[in-house]
Amino acid sequence: MNTQLQVKSPKIMAFILMFGTFIGLFGETALNMALTNIMGEFSVKPAIAQWLTTGYLLVLAILVPISALLMKWFTTRQLVIGGLVISLFGAVFAALSPNFAILLVGRIVQAIGTGVLIPVMTSVLLIIFPVHKRGVVMGIMGLVITLGPALGPTLSGVIISTLGWPYIFWISSILYVLLTLIAVVKIENVSEITKPKIDYSSVVLSTFGFGGLIYALATMAEAAISSPKVWAPLLVGIIALVLFGVRQMKMAQPMVNLRVFKFPMFTLGTAMMFLGILMILSAGILLPMYLKDALLYSAAVAGLLLLPGNAVNVVMSPIVGTLFDKFGPRIFVIIGSIVILIANFMFASVITATTPGWQIIVAFMLFFFGITMVMMPSQTNALNQLPRELYADGSAAMNTLNQVAGAAGTAIAITLFTAGQNSYVADFSGATEPETLAAGVRYAFYFVTGISVVTFILSLFVKKGSSVKEKAASPVKATEPVRN
Template identity: 75%
Template structure:
């Protein structure tokens, strides 16, 4: 039976959804290049300023689990239009902000809109295109997921140097207005509206669980691990997530159907995606700080230095998408993580206050050459194992954990970066600010390199869903009792 839902303009729908998601994901890292400017303008430290990124991801992590429920209550058009309108309001509020709290609130509102759009995009694309075209379409979507946060620092660097950081939001706002008008006309409903019962307790447990976890990781950059500000939300988050999982497994209509994790390639694909997102967002917050603070490069020049890596992503994504159906995920993911590991080892070895810029450019290109081969194939391979009725739950679960991983990656990267700086200042009390900052970034790349090693180990277990079924069938055959 075909899993495709026929709509009049599938490519137009996909374009609107992907552009909306691109703007939202671009917003994840767009302020990274402006963090030093924001820190100076509003007199805040790096540990506080990083909440502009971590807070954004935290909202996504809280909201995305609810997306599967929203898709059963509201039409596709309603969700897309309102997601864009909420994102627009957040962008305008951030652009008009006169202090740090208002800027942070604007980011939170914008993230709320993105949290609605992301799972809808993934679910709709899976439904409106046939399986035979899914590799190419997911290749384009993989480009959106990886390129948007990676391109954030590059584009924002140019905007900051020419117009100022508020224009990051004004430009996004203009695009949101145009996209909202377009969506109201072109988007048609593809979801099945069943209006299941809303379980408030599940929403509360999910919010406390993911919120507590990310808050604890983010606070570690400012206070010691032994502080109640860290361990109280950490323990509350872990307990809440445990209770959330137990409750979902016992409900007839769960908020997130945890049955998706009974499919091994979906679980593995989600884990690999999380590791990839963690590397992308950890790198995306560290490199702008390093290029501007240690190498003393302007925002525009720093952004342009990251452009070749993004160009590799643009070129490789459609190639990987077109070859995915022929080659499968395993070859791509293993090869990809080898390049990711190589890129991070180079960063780990060469970063200093005197590093030639070309070495950073080369390492970044190698890193994204690998990440492009990791992200889309692992995501598509995982989702391909799910039956159609679990697409919405699968996309919600995958997107939730991706945002949690992104927030964790950003928070831990800043925490390790701060620890590295403190350690270096103890050993070299007379070092200048550029040397201290470079040492902190280098220290953080030890952590990101370790994540790359874990990803490479996971990639060795990737298989096609069809291969699993064949092996299962053989196993069942060989274990059948012999009848006399």
């Protein structure tokens, strides 16, 4: 069985899928730099404002597993064009928003479009490019996954300072229009339409499971875990996820095939991806607030201070992708995990209200140097172990957990940030606002540092994993790269 499907324009299809997903992932964190502006303009507190990010990720976490089912009911063209058009409507809606509620609705609509595009991109690119080029393409795809949310604060900082935060959405809208026009001409159908029976119980359990879990984590920023607002949705979420998992394992045609987790390296790679995304989104919401409100940089300068870290990501991704094909994953994930641990230890050690900007730049560059070496090899090695018939299920499971990680990272970071501030104020009642905010950010980075320790431990168990079925497949013709 050949794992590559020939299409007329694989490069253009890849560009449409990658760039459309990039805009959506950029949207995850694009408003982080504008949160203080939005809080002032619409008179909302940080715990409420963070729902612009958490709500976006919540929708992705709910929709991505359902999209595995959508790919069996709708053609590639329908899903790609539909995802772009829905994203366009959401971006326009958000750009025109007169109040916080309308802005949040626009974000949710845009997230629905992104939730359709992410798994389609993953599945399609695994099919249209040959196996032996997968490392290179996964490098590019890893860049999309990490650079989108990481570059959000940097680009949006410049946009906010020069044009205003609504233009984040206007610029996205223009790009969505252009991509949609290209997609109408160039996207080909490559998915197999089987139209399986829709198991509505699975859809409901998935929605309440992921939704309840993330809602509880986000609510912890403004309420104690003993509050019904927190423990009730948390309990509902956990029970629903357990029932969802049991149901999937018993079904002949599950909505999300959890049997992909029977492949050890897929499970380990997905876990490392989960932790990586969690750290990226935590840093992505903490650092913009810290640079703007504790060190008192403008949005543009704060964004530019994060640019060197993003540049490291851009440079390293294709290099790691190329070297992965030669050396495999183990050496990269171990070294990368060590570098991430060093970077987070620096953040947790040096963050104060008077920290020199260069120290944050160095720590952020180290952070993304390590992240790049962990994320792409983990993702590629995980998916390499799956046979072709499990690509869609594997990518759906991985992307679902990635979105849960992003939402959890954002929610937990804000919760610990708030707790750290309260603790600091209790100990130092005369502290200034920048000192209090810096203390909250530093406190949250203790958690991120702990996550990086777990990531390092997991990296020690990584070994090269290849699907037996793929190894037995017929030789493939070289064409070009792949993704997630």
